[in-house]
Amino acid sequence: MPEIPDLMEKIVSLCKRRGFVFPAAEIYGGFANAWDYGPLGVQMRRHIRDAWWRAMVQERDDVVGLEATIITNPRVWVASGHVSTFNDPLVDCKSCKARFRADQIDLSAPCPNCGATGQFTEPRMFNMMLKTYIGPVQDEESIAYLRPETAQGMFINFENVLNATRRKLPFGIAQIGRSFRNEITPGNFIFRMREFEQMEMEYFVKPGEHIAAYDYWRIERMRWYLRIGLNPERLRYRVHPKADLAHYSAGTTDIEYLFPIGWQELEGIASRTDYDLRQHSAHSGRQLTYFDEETKQHIIPYVVEPAAGVDRAMLALLCDAYDEEQLDNNDTRVVLRLHPLIAPVTVAVLPLSRNEKLVPTARKVWDLLRPHFDTQYDDAQSIGRRYRRQDEIGTPLCVTIDFQTVEEDQAVTIRERDSMQQTRVPIAELVPALRAQVDAMVARAANAAAAYEPPLAWLHAQDAEA
Numbered sequence: 001m002p003e004i005p006d007l008m009e010k011i012v013s014l015c016k017r018r019g020f021v022f023p024a025a026e027i028y029g030g031f032a033n034a035w036d037y038g039p040l041g042v043q044m045r046r047h048i049r050d051a052w053w054r055a056m057v058q059e060r061d062d063v064v065g066l067e068a069t070i071i072t073n074p075r076v077w078v079a080s081g082h083v084s085t086f087n088d089p090l091v092d093c094k095s096c097k098a099r100f101r102a103d104q105i106d107l108s109a110p111c112p113n114c115g116a117t118g119q120f121t122e123p124r125m126f127n128m129m130l131k132t133y134i135g136p137v138q139d140e141e142s143i144a145y146l147r148p149e150t151a152q153g154m155f156i157n158f159e160n161v162l163n164a165t166r167r168k169l170p171f172g173i174a175q176i177g178r179s180f181r182n183e184i185t186p187g188n189f190i191f192r193m194r195e196f197e198q199m200e201m202e203y204f205v206k207p208g209e210h211i212a213a214y215d216y217w218r219i220e221r222m223r224w225y226l227r228i229g230l231n232p233e234r235l236r237y238r239v240h241p242k243a244d245l246a247h248y249s250a251g252t253t254d255i256e257y258l259f260p261i262g263w264q265e266l267e268g269i270a271s272r273t274d275y276d277l278r279q280h281s282a283h284s285g286r287q288l289t290y291f292d293e294e295t296k297q298h299i300i301p302y303v304v305e306p307a308a309g310v311d312r313a314m315l316a317l318l319c320d321a322y323d324e325e326q327l328d329n330n331d332t333r334v335v336l337r338l339h340p341l342i343a344p345v346t347v348a349v350l351p352l353s354r355n356e357k358l359v360p361t362a363r364k365v366w367d368l369l370r371p372h373f374d375t376q377y378d379d380a381q382s383i384g385r386r387y388r389r390q391d392e393i394g395t396p397l398c399v400t401i402d403f404q405t406v407e408e409d410q411a412v413t414i415r416e417r418d419s420m421q422q423t424r425v426p427i428a429e430l431v432p433a434l435r436a437q438v439d440a441m442v443a444r445a446a447n448a449a450a451a452y453e454p455p456l457a458w459l460h461a462q463d464a465e466a
């Protein structure tokens with residue numbers, strides 16, 4: 001697994017050049033650590049969300065969806081503990097005024113920004129929730145918060161979902177949506193931003209069953225990253241020591257990815273006990289309980305929460321997929337080896353040239369494919385350069401229309417991204433042929449995920465040590 005030098009810079013540059021990610025408000029000089037997603041970024045993010053939703057809701061019989069508001073009753077954040085404890089310790093360098101999270105730097109070492117020693121202010125707690133005001137009067141009464149996580153939406157709707165769906169434990173509620181945190185040290189491209197998107201699921205179980213559920217979701221979530229094509233060598237677990245656990249947690253395990261900035265959290269799986277439902281019951285006065293038919297008792301379910309980020313998953317997928325391949329003619333081919341269901345474009349339609357004989361058939365082929373795949377039509381410059389452009393954005397399959405197509409056989413060439421192998425297929429059989437190639441690529445990643453042996457004994461040893 002050779003390291004690619006300056007990988008992050010290369011990805012940032014590729015993302016801007018090809019329309020994945022743009023600096024936010026660039027024409028106004030930008031807006032620190034905020035990024036806008038361009039046409040290809042939008043497609044890729046949609047695919048990441050779809051893959052998550054498919055695995056977490058659609059393919060399962062025990063999870064339902066929810067979309068709660070971003071701004072809600074501020075009492076929710078009092079009950080959840082965010083108003084009092086969603087704090088990071090902040091220090092300033094007295095010399096250069098740079099700000100750091102005290103838990104992320106060594107306070108006895110020189111300032112990472114200017115190198116001055118012994119210059120940090122005392123850590124002070126800083127609440128990370130972004131505030132706003134609701135209504136025309138801006139006073140204490142009208143303060144509201146932009147949600148710092150999507151999870152609370154599931155807890156405050158627990159009773160509604162239970163009544164509406166008549167679910168039996170165990171069951172889960174899943175949500176995808178934007179969250180906001182006034183991060184002290186955002187940065188590293190889309191790794192840490194103040195506005196980002198989460199994919200979270202709260203899985204409710206009977207007390208006592210949470211330990212098995214915690215194991216189950218730790219494994220299941222790792223498998224998901226393998227299913228969408230991440231390299232297992234760049235993935236690992238990190239079990240949090242008890243001293244570092246969030247106020248609600250009986251155990252937290254991160255799935256970490258080896259980003260160009262080192263091993264970092266990609267997703268957190270937290271065993272949240274009955275903390276949240278208990279808090280909301282106490283603060284709202286509504287008993288958020290579940291009637292257990294077996295024991296004829298009302299119980300407060302325990303919760304296991306896998307919490308992932310769309311942006312962070314996207315960054316990991318881009319880093320993982322980026323490859324520079326040396327070709328025979330001393331040339332370098334940049335290729336994003338993205339999973340076919342994650343790549344922004346699945347099939348590119350490329351007429352050999354803009355020759356008027358080719359165009360009508362090429363347009364017809366494009367019309368044929370659009371209902372079935374995410375496609376792009378490209379007829380600018382030489383076919384070789386267009387293949388390179390598609391390689392660079394990770395398009396797994398290209399379809400080329402040439403003179404033989406229109407003059408002889410009504411067949412086209414499919415060119416596969418990774419092997420660069422070409423096969424000739426009649427237009428009449430093109431959709432199933434492309435689908436078969438996509439399915440084969442999906443199956444390869446799925447088989448890798450199925451073959452994954454979860455290090456359960458190791459995890460349990462870590463749990464015990466923590």
Ligand code: ATP
Pocket residue numbers: 149181183190191192193194195196197198265266267268307308309310311312313
């Ligand atoms: P960190 O320790 O990196 O601040 P966290 O443990 O606070 O993260 P969680 O609250 O567990 O993060 O959030 C779940 C997921 O949401 C993270 O694993 C990450 O993928 C994503 N996420 C959290 N904060 C951000 C952010 N500021 N920018 C982008 N994604 C984020």
